[in-house]
Amino acid sequence: MRVSCAVTSDRGLLRSSNEDSECVRPDIGLFVVADGMGGHVAGEVASRLVVKTIENFIQETKTTRMEDNWPFPFNDQISVTANRAQFAFRLANRALASKVAGAEHLHGMGTTASAIVINDRLAAIAHVGDSRIYRLRGGQFKQLTTDHSWVQEQVQAGELTPSAAWQHPRRNIVTRSLSGGEDPDVDLDEYELEIGDRFLICSDGLFAVVSDERIKELLSQSVTLETVCNNLVETANAGGGPDNITTLVLQIDDP
Numbered sequence: 001m002r003v004s005c006a007v008t009s010d011r012g013l014l015r016s017s018n019e020d021s022e023c024v025r026p027d028i029g030l031f032v033v034a035d036g037m038g039g040h041v042a043g044e045v046a047s048r049l050v051v052k053t054i055e056n057f058i059q060e061t062k063t064t065r066m067e068d069n070w071p072f073p074f075n076d077q078i079s080v081t082a083n084r085a086q087f088a089f090r091l092a093n094r095a096l097a098s099k100v101a102g103a104e105h106l107h108g109m110g111t112t113a114s115a116i117v118i119n120d121r122l123a124a125i126a127h128v129g130d131s132r133i134y135r136l137r138g139g140q141f142k143q144l145t146t147d148h149s150w151v152q153e154q155v156q157a158g159e160l161t162p163s164a165a166w167q168h169p170r171r172n173i174v175t176r177s178l179s180g181g182e183d184p185d186v187d188l189d190e191y192e193l194e195i196g197d198r199f200l201i202c203s204d205g206l207f208a209v210v211s212d213e214r215i216k217e218l219l220s221q222s223v224t225l226e227t228v229c230n231n232l233v234e235t236a237n238a239g240g241g242p243d244n245i246t247t248l249v250l251q252i253d254d255p
Contacts, residue, residue, distance in 0.1 A: 001121055001193055005031065005250040006225035008233045012205055013241040019043035020203050020246040021051040021111075029118035030058045033131050033246050035203040037177065038109030046111040049099055050178055053092040058084060058117060072183075081119040082188050085126035089113060089178065089186045097180035110179030114145055114201050116250070118193070127187040129177045132207060134215065135191075136198040141216040144189060148176035171208065197252040205245035206236050225249045 003026045011018040019036035021044075034051050036043030061084050072087050092113070100106050112129020125133055130147040146152065150173040151165035165171060178184055200219055207215065210232070218231050232247040 001118065002253040002255055003029070003118065003250050004225055004253055005248065006229045007246070007248040008226070008229035009246040010205075010233045010237065010241070010244070012243050012245055013237055015242075015244055017044060018244045019047055020205070020244040021047035022201075022246055022248055023051045023055045024248060025055060025059070026250075028055075028059050028062045030055060030115065031118075031199075031201060031248055031250055032113060032115040033201040033203055033248050034111045034113040035129065035131050035205075035244065035246070036109070036111045037174070038106070042106045042109030043111065045099065045106060046096060046109040046178070047113075049095055050092040050111050050113055053095045054088040054113070054115060057088040057091055078188060079119075079122060079124065079190060081117050081122055082124040082126075082190055085115060085117045085124045086186045086188055088115075088117075089126050089128060090183050093178045093180060093184050096178060100180045108179075110177040112148075112174060112177055112203070116199060116201065121193050123191045123193050123199075125187075125189045125191070128184050130174050131201065131203050134200040134202075134212075134219070136200075136216065136219050137194060137196070139220070141212070141219070143212070144191075145187065148187075149174055166208075166211075172204070193252050195252055195254055199250050200232075201248040201250075202232070203244060203246045205241070205243035206232060206247055208243060209236050209239035209241065219249070225251060 023032040034047035036047035112131040114131040117124045127145040133144045154160040229247045
């Protein structure tokens with residue numbers, strides 16, 4: 001499958017630095033967005049380290065058969081591509097643990113991460129935290145990830161409506177992240193790709209201020225992917241842009 005892609009990242013109107021990190025590697029079929037937490041320096045360190053570790057592992061396993069030498073037990077219930085994605089996240093979490101162990105000022109740092117790993121016609125999606133992945137297919141817009149957040153848990157429990165959760169003062173509380181502790185529980189899904197599919201990976205700086213309806217409108221535009229990304233970020237900033245904003249859009253084209 002041929003993939004077109006673009007990415008725009010902005011620190012937002014109220015931030016002095018950008019703790020988001022991203023990876024755009026169509027040559028190895030990897031697309032990642034991570035949103036760091038833990039303060040100015042620590043959050044930036046966490047997201048960059050996680051993205052780089054994921055990138056290195058996916059690159060190393062792109063053409064090398066590792067079935068007999070996986071760093072973790074292989075799961076026969078999912079594809080090799082999904083195993084690679086899960087293992088990359090776990091290795092990234094361990095890299096954070098090693099980094100924190102040697103630097104007192106980094107204690108408490110962590111990051112969300114959402115990634116798409118593509119191999120031929122299959123896309124494996126790996127996710128921890130509240131960065132999101134959306135898909136636009138044939139006019140149908142769907143959120144493919146479920147936020148690991150306090151408000152999402154309240155929605156699932158029936159205590160909050162989705163609209164109330166979107167405006168809730170505790171909407172930024174993340175209940176799962178990569179932070180160097182035990183091997184993380186990584187959400188995994190696999191999808192067959194179709195020509196024309198558009199995917200959006202974004203940090204919460206976008207959807208915290210831009211509704212899903214508006215995101216769908218902007219993602220559906222018949223313009224360049226670079227323009228789509230820029231329009232999404234500009235719309236978030238126009239809505240107040242209190243947080244870092246990263247938008248990564250990829251499109252599945254004819255081979």
